[in-house]
Amino acid sequence: MVRFKNRWLLVEFVDTSTVDASAERESSSTRPLDGRLIYNALRDSVVTNFGDTGWGAVGMSLNVKYFSPLTNLCIIRVARDQHRIAWGAVTLLTSIHDIRIIPRVIHVSGTIKHTQLSAIAHNREVIARFRTKLKNTALHHDSYDDYLARSTREIEALHD
Amino acid sequence: MHFDLNFPVTASGSTSQPKKNKNKQPQQSSQAAFTPAQIKGIEARLDLLEHLGYTVIAFNQSVNKKIDPKTHVNILDGLLQQLRARPGTVFLKRLTIVLDNDSEKGFGLTNANASLVEPYDVIALLPTTPATFSLACLTHSLPSPLTAHIVALPLTLPRLPFQLKHTLVRTAIKNGAVFEINYAGAIGGESDASLSTFGVSDTGASGKRNWWAAAREVVRVTKGKGIIVSGGVASEADYRGPKDIANLLTLLDLAQNLAHDASVAAPKSLILRAQARKTYRAVLSEPRLVIPETTQVVAPIQQTGDSEKRDNVNISEKSSRSSPNPALTLPQPAGSKKRTCDEVSLESTANRHVNKKIREAANAEGQSRRKKKKGGNR
Numbered sequence: 001m002v003r004f005k006n007r008w009l010l011v012e013f014v015d016t017s018t019v020d021a022s023a024e025r026e027s028s029s030t031r032p033l034d035g036r037l038i039y040n041a042l043r044d045s046v047v048t049n050f051g052d053t054g055w056g057a058v059g060m061s062l063n064v065k066y067f068s069p070l071t072n073l074c075i076i077r078v079a080r081d082q083h084r085i086a087w088g089a090v091t092l093l094t095s096i097h098d099i100r101i102i103p104r105v106i107h108v109s110g111t112i113k114h115t116q117l118s119a120i121a122h123n124r125e126v127i128a129r130f131r132t133k134l135k136n137t138a139l140h141h142d143s144y145d146d147y148l149a150r151s152t153r154e155i156e157a158l159h160d
Numbered sequence: 161m162h163f164d165l166n167f168p169v170t171a172s173g174s175t176s177q178p179k180k181n182k183n184k185q186p187q188q189s190s191q192a193a194f195t196p197a198q199i200k201g202i203e204a205r206l207d208l209l210e211h212l213g214y215t216v217i218a219f220n221q222s223v224n225k226k227i228d229p230k231t232h233v234n235i236l237d238g239l240l241q242q243l244r245a246r247p248g249t250v251f252l253k254r255l256t257i258v259l260d261n262d263s264e265k266g267f268g269l270t271n272a273n274a275s276l277v278e279p280y281d282v283i284a285l286l287p288t289t290p291a292t293f294s295l296a297c298l299t300h301s302l303p304s305p306l307t308a309h310i311v312a313l314p315l316t317l318p319r320l321p322f323q324l325k326h327t328l329v330r331t332a333i334k335n336g337a338v339f340e341i342n343y344a345g346a347i348g349g350e351s352d353a354s355l356s357t358f359g360v361s362d363t364g365a366s367g368k369r370n371w372w373a374a375a376r377e378v379v380r381v382t383k384g385k386g387i388i389v390s391g392g393v394a395s396e397a398d399y400r401g402p403k404d405i406a407n408l409l410t411l412l413d414l415a416q417n418l419a420h421d422a423s424v425a426a427p428k429s430l431i432l433r434a435q436a437r438k439t440y441r442a443v444l445s446e447p448r449l450v451i452p453e454t455t456q457v458v459a460p461i462q463q464t465g466d467s468e469k470r471d472n473v474n475i476s477e478k479s480s481r482s483s484p485n486p487a488l489t490l491p492q493p494a495g496s497k498k499r500t501c502d503e504v505s506l507e508s509t510a511n512r513h514v515n516k517k518i519r520e521a522a523n524a525e526g527q528s529r530r531k532k533k534k535g536g537n538r
Contacts, residue, residue: 084411091404
């Protein structure tokens with residue numbers, strides 16, 4: 001049987017302003033990033049770096065399935081044979097809409113199941129990091145709990 | 161365990177905004193101190209590197225044309241003292257000498273300047289002419305207190321100025337040197353500021369195109385074996401995680417396992433070899449003399465070539481009969497065998513603290529990976 005195989009990329013966009021303590025600009029709480037912007041930026045990146053043939057190889061199957069503005073986590077689906085081109089295009093992305101970001105691919109998998117697990121684990125790590133910054137104890141309920149519950153549900157609702 | 165062996169540090173002026181005073185070497189004889197703002201910037205970048213997963217970082221000081229004992233200032237010692245210590249990260253010091261036409265007659269990497277060069281852990285050469293390239297590959301990759309470990313190549317110049325000759329490259333790799341690919345050129349940001357003032361790099365769209373062409377050529381000539389990939393990144397937003405870089409290398413026609421080696425295994429053996437520079441001719445282990453209790457005088461046999469220790473030779477000859485004692489056989493001068501450095505026991509090398517830290521870093525990462533795996537399977 002010739003099945004159509006996919007690769008699911010779990011990408012985190014590391015924002016340089018939150019990691020870089022010496023930057024003067026503030027990170028706005030309402031990030032203007034969303035799935036559509038990412039798709040457009042990715043498309044431009046593929047076309048500039050790999051040309052029209054690159055986009056032809058990747059474009060039919062490229063799909064941004066999920067994006068969370070709070071943790072900057074993105075799930076992208078590509079066909080398996082060309083996933084390296086798409087991965088390269090993600091790496092060579094330097095900015096989306098004039099915001100400089102560092103894309104980091106955390107996990108690549110062939111099924112959605114492991115991507116979901118990895119995404120949920122990553123969300124938990126990021127929330128834990130936020131909480132240590134605010135120096136809350138683990139039992140303290142704050143808005144992050146709702147966010148975690150909601151995002152877990154959203155992620156698990158993803159399907160092929 | 162991932163390595164970034166090119167963290168550019170410049171003498172006066174912060175690393176992220178290219179400004180004043182880049183062209184001159186610092187003239188003062190005292191150590192250049194770093195202002196608190198610069199330290200903060202550097203710490204922030206180190207945080208980012210840690211977040212991306214790099215554990216071994218080498219600070220790189222670039223020098224143009226030649227090192228001059230009169231004007232050269234080691235800025236990295238002062239920097240290291242001012243940075244806070246991070247458990248799980250190892251810092252190294254690296255010196256890069258940019259070679260061009262003026263350096264053909266000699267650029268100071270001689271025995272007389274050995275004391276200048278000693279505090280650095282790794283030495284790199286960046287040739288820009290065919291003559292300097294052959295110099296770098298042939299004479300300077302032989303093991304000695306002055307070897308250059310890395311041959312860095314200016315990948316963004318239009319038309320790589322020299323042809324990478326297969327014979328030269330093969331000799332260099334056999335001697336243990338590695339060729340370096342800086343991935344900053346692919347991302348296209350302002351690459352290493354000091355390099356551009358030395359006229360070695362080119363930024364913008366043409367720089368990116370040249371990078372792809374030149375890097376592909378390097379991979380082809382070396383067949384993927386003696387390559388390390390490192391940062392060379394001037395502005396923070398150009399850093400990328402190690403897996404992403406490995407993927408970029410596969411786009412250069414490098415096999416997946418070799419791409420992974422280029423960022424993990426090759427730098428590791430390079431650093432081990434760099435420690436060999438502090439020893440005599442790359443001999444890493446010390447012969448350990450074991451004297452057993454019974455002392456019987458036996459007719460001396462020519463076993464070890466050491467004529468001063470004759471009595472001990474007698475005694476130890478007996479012990480070597482009783483139990484195979486590998487410690488006594490003097491290791492061959494490992495001139496052209498870089499792989500022996502890997503197998504040699506790490507405990508008897510000069511830089512014990514670096515080894516311990518590398519092992520700790522590896523353990524820490526192994527543990528954290530294991531912990532993460534446990535958490536993910538629910």
